[in-house]
Amino acid sequence: MTRALRQAAKSANGHAIVMRIAVVLHGPEVIDSGFAKRVLGVLARHGTVTAKLGGTMGRTAVIDAALEDVIDISERLKPSECFEKLSPRADLLVLLNQGKTRETGTAFGSLVVSRTLQEKPLLQIDGAGMVIPWTADASDFAAEMAGSLGIELVPPPELKPYIERLGGTVKRRIFGIRPGENILLNGVVIGRANSGDVIIVAENGRISGLIGGEIKQHGLEKLDVIDLEKAAVKSGAIRRTTARPRLLQRSGHAGGAVLIDHCAEASFEAAKDADIAVTVGDDTTAIAGEVLSRLGVPVIGLTDGDIDVLSAYSNMPGGSMVLRLKQGMDDIVGGRVKAQVFDGRHSADISRDELRQRVLDIAGEDVEHVSVY
Numbered sequence: 001m002t003r004a005l006r007q008a009a010k011s012a013n014g015h016a017i018v019m020r021i022a023v024v025l026h027g028p029e030v031i032d033s034g035f036a037k038r039v040l041g042v043l044a045r046h047g048t049v050t051a052k053l054g055g056t057m058g059r060t061a062v063i064d065a066a067l068e069d070v071i072d073i074s075e076r077l078k079p080s081e082c083f084e085k086l087s088p089r090a091d092l093l094v095l096l097n098q099g100k101t102r103e104t105g106t107a108f109g110s111l112v113v114s115r116t117l118q119e120k121p122l123l124q125i126d127g128a129g130m131v132i133p134w135t136a137d138a139s140d141f142a143a144e145m146a147g148s149l150g151i152e153l154v155p156p157p158e159l160k161p162y163i164e165r166l167g168g169t170v171k172r173r174i175f176g177i178r179p180g181e182n183i184l185l186n187g188v189v190i191g192r193a194n195s196g197d198v199i200i201v202a203e204n205g206r207i208s209g210l211i212g213g214e215i216k217q218h219g220l221e222k223l224d225v226i227d228l229e230k231a232a233v234k235s236g237a238i239r240r241t242t243a244r245p246r247l248l249q250r251s252g253h254a255g256g257a258v259l260i261d262h263c264a265e266a267s268f269e270a271a272k273d274a275d276i277a278v279t280v281g282d283d284t285t286a287i288a289g290e291v292l293s294r295l296g297v298p299v300i301g302l303t304d305g306d307i308d309v310l311s312a313y314s315n316m317p318g319g320s321m322v323l324r325l326k327q328g329m330d331d332i333v334g335g336r337v338k339a340q341v342f343d344g345r346h347s348a349d350i351s352r353d354e355l356r357q358r359v360l361d362i363a364g365e366d367v368e369h370v371s372v373y
Contacts, residue, residue: 019047022090024082025071026054026108028061030098032243035127039096040070042148046141050090052082057287059268063294064243076269078232080115083122092141093120095134098127100236102154104176109134110159111175130154163229168204170228171211173197174235181236183213186226187265189283190219193235202228221331222262222281232265245315248294257355259346260288261334267291276300276319276352278341278359280334289316298352298373300359302337304330320373321356329366336362 021043030036043049052072053062059073077085083093095112099105105126113122113134121138125131129151133142146153164171174183177198183191185200185207193213201209205225209215250272258270261280264287271277271292278300279285285301292299298319304327316322325333341358342348350358360367 020089020091021047021049021094022083022086022092023049023051023094023096024054024079024086025051026058026079026095026097026112028057028243030096030127031058031061031065031067031071033098033127035098036071036096037065037067039125039145039149042145043094047091050086052077052086054079054082055265057290060245060291060294061243063248064246066246068248073268076266078115079112083112083116087117087120090120092138093122095122095124097124099176100128100178101176102126102128102130104128105130106132106154106157107160107175110157111162114159114162125149125151132156170202172200172202172228172231172233174200174233177235183210184232184234185219185223186231186263187287188219188222188262189216190223191215198235200228200233202226218328245293247296250295256347256349257342257352259334259338259342259348260284261338261346264288264291268295270346271295271297274347276355278302278334278337278355280337281330285322289320293317300356302330302334302359302363304328316373318373319352322371322373323359323363323367324369324371325363325366326368333363333366 025036040049040051051070053059054077062068062071062073079095087093095109097105097108099108105128109124109132118135122134123131123138123142124134125145131142131146131151132154133139134156143153162173177193177196179193179195181193182189183193190207191210191213195212198212200207201211207220255275257276258274259278260267260270262284264284267288268291272295274297276298277288277292279288280302282303285303289299293315296317298317301322302325303322304325337359338344340362
């Protein structure tokens, strides 16, 4: 423990106490690789560790690795929001992730740091092979961790502005993106990168352009007015690594059905107490199937073959049924199901069998193929 952190970890009467380390993990790759478990073990030698995860697909990785009793996955929060919750009861903050490259890892770290109040020592440990002390008072401990883990200590780069505002126009640069990668905004695919330098443009809360990329108009139609500066922006696959899926035992649930329409990243919250879920859209069905397979909640998917490869693989829970509809009909049929089955809401008290039959009846002649799992 460094001198500054020793001083921070003092009781009111001056006696040394155990350092409290708050770790925020992001993304499934750092967990799938086993790096997160290793880092948490090393950190535990220096104090008490509290770990919390942000994001959705990272949750599936935590469950697959049987780490849900070690890493808190109870809330869907951004990393900066996790730090805000943990910071009051911590002496040291650690961001733990695994970027596609060092560039993407550094860019991600700088974004989190720019949104986090720097009242406590803060460092980043990236599975790409580096430790970055984002605050000066974390430098000595960062060097110690780099030595323990056998990875490089990297000085913090200058924080680059990622947002440009001019009147009602907002431009947001995406760092570390690669040509051909999908671009997601709040969990919705809005386009594809044509270069390694992509800027999202919004006019009065509506996406109006994608510099260095090609817009997917069908995706934009699914977005409401957004705050581009605060929105969750991702690129590439949702989960680039693989692991053996593991079913999480639920202690009890209320039953009934839920509707997940183009907000697949909220699948845990939406369906954790449900018996079955209706998912609208190809990407939504693929992601929700991956997530809900860990909860044992079957899916009725409404798709039209317009899938973007977001996950390295996709699992469907047993009892699921995926309908491939005529091109462009997934949203339309989804709207009918929402109106006729869910009464315009996102939940309904209905059995699995009745729901399956009603969805088939509503889809009618728009169904081209049915896959049962």
